[in-house]
Amino acid sequence: MMIPNRKEYLKALxxxxxxxxxxxxxxxxxxxxxxxxxxxxxxxxxxxxxxxANAHLQTTICPIVKRSLEFILxxxxxxxxxxxxxxxxxxxxxxxxxxxxxxxxSLPVYTFYNPKGSxxxxxxxxxxxxxxxxxxxxxxxxxxxxxxxxxAACVLSHKIDSHLMAIQQARMTDxxxxxxxxxxxxxxxxxxxxxxxxxxxxEQVDILDQPGESPRARMxxxxxxxxxxxxxxxxxxxxxxxxxxxxxxxxxRIPKFPMDAPVSPLDYLTDRFFIxxxxxxxxxxxxxxxxxxxxxxxxxxxxxxxxxxxKFCEPELFDHRLLVKTLRGKNYPVLTLETELExxxxxxxxxxxxxxxxxxxxxxxx
Ligand code: SF4
Numbered sequence: 001m002m003i004p005n006r007k008e009y010l011k012a013l014x015x016x017x018x019x020x021x022x023x024x025x026x027x028x029x030x031x032x033x034x035x036x037x038x039x040x041x042x043x044x045x046x047x048x049x050x051x052x053a054n055a056h057l058q059t060t061i062c063p064i065v066k067r068s069l070e071f072i073l074x075x076x077x078x079x080x081x082x083x084x085x086x087x088x089x090x091x092x093x094x095x096x097x098x099x100x101x102x103x104x105x106s107l108p109v110y111t112f113y114n115p116k117g118s119x120x121x122x123x124x125x126x127x128x129x130x131x132x133x134x135x136x137x138x139x140x141x142x143x144x145x146x147x148x149x150x151x152a153a154c155v156l157s158h159k160i161d162s163h164l165m166a167i168q169q170a171r172m173t174d175x176x177x178x179x180x181x182x183x184x185x186x187x188x189x190x191x192x193x194x195x196x197x198x199x200x201x202x203e204q205v206d207i208l209d210q211p212g213e214s215p216r217a218r219m220x221x222x223x224x225x226x227x228x229x230x231x232x233x234x235x236x237x238x239x240x241x242x243x244x245x246x247x248x249x250x251x252x253r254i255p256k257f258p259m260d261a262p263v264s265p266l267d268y269l270t271d272r273f274f275i276x277x278x279x280x281x282x283x284x285x286x287x288x289x290x291x292x293x294x295x296x297x298x299x300x301x302x303x304x305x306x307x308x309x310x311k312f313c314e315p316e317l318f319d320h321r322l323l324v325k326t327l328r329g330k331n332y333p334v335l336t337l338e339t340e341l342e343x344x345x346x347x348x349x350x351x352x353x354x355x356x357x358x359x360x361x362x363x364x365x366x
Contacts, residue, residue, distance in 0.1 A: 034153035042191035082108035154262035163202035172300035215241035217360035244300035304333035
């Protein structure tokens with residue numbers, strides 16, 4: 001399975017005249033952008049040295065915000081339709097304001113204020129309103145939205161979700177012959193591939209009829225982004241498989257259960273938003289998150305959980321202490337790492353990962 005390189009792929013798209021919007025993490029109505037023929041290129045952790053962003057940010061800002069601002073300040077020529085800042089956390093909201101009003105970029109800056117909290121009449125009405133407002137702001141630039149294109153975009157999104165759900169289930173039950181690094185590369189390709197290309201890629205994924213060989217140990221991972229490729233490869237070397245995830249860039253963006261095929265785009269998108277798994281960035285009930293984590297630990301037979309916390313990530317840190325305490329109380333082994341998205345593993349982290357996996361191995365063969 002060949003997955004195109006992110007930079008080369010986006011460059012080629014921009015050169016072909018494709019409209020591309022840079023989208024910050026994490027939840028936004030991608031289907032509306034697709035319906036306007038705008039490609040969403042998500043900006044999570046662009047590589048490269050931080051040279052200029054620090055001058056605009058406090059020192060206690062997470063590396064995702066720092067890297068994103070550094071990327072934006074370079075005015076990359078692949079982004080030609082503007083930037084979209086969803087309200088994921090205060091840091092991203094502030095960054096959106098800064099980029100729009102203080103730093104200034106030559107492209108339009110849009111915001112999308114996701115509701116916090118759970119499903120009720122007020123939040124659903126609010127969500128429909130912001131969808132319609134976002135549609136209006138796009139129409140002001142690109143002309144009236146074509147209803148058939150909007151519906152087709154939702155149908156495409158529904159197909160992608162269905163494949164992702166099947167792949168996720170296959171991962172949990174050893175019906176997927178991908179190692180950790182390959183699996184998360186596939187998951188993250190949705191951040192930059194055209195939806196039709198991503199769907200074709202998902203259609204090529206081989207889901208085995210019979211379960212493959214069981215890994216030496218099984219782990220769940222929770223956080224914002226998957227562990228860095230270096231950590232994933234290290235886990236592969238150790239024989240540990242990440243069989244389930246609770247990641248904002250991963251399963252927290254896939255509905256908890258299958259939906260009917262879309263008929264009305266606005267209804268579909270509203271329903272979809274409120275059946276996403278619980279997430280620290282949307283507030284809500286911590287018991288619901290605990291229940292969700294335990295359910296996935298059991299379904300995937302994960303023996304332990306790795307919290308890979310992005311440094312200075314307030315939403316994640318807010319939930320983390322109680323999650324760890326409760327999971328440990330249920331006798332789940334827990335390891336917490338802090339990441340600045342560096343492209344190497346420190347000796348200390350290596351030692352901690354090795355010690356943790358030894359513990360998981362002992363649980364498999366007491
Ligand atoms: S890592 Fe946390 S603080 Fe940083 S952008 Fe993501 S949610 Fe916000």
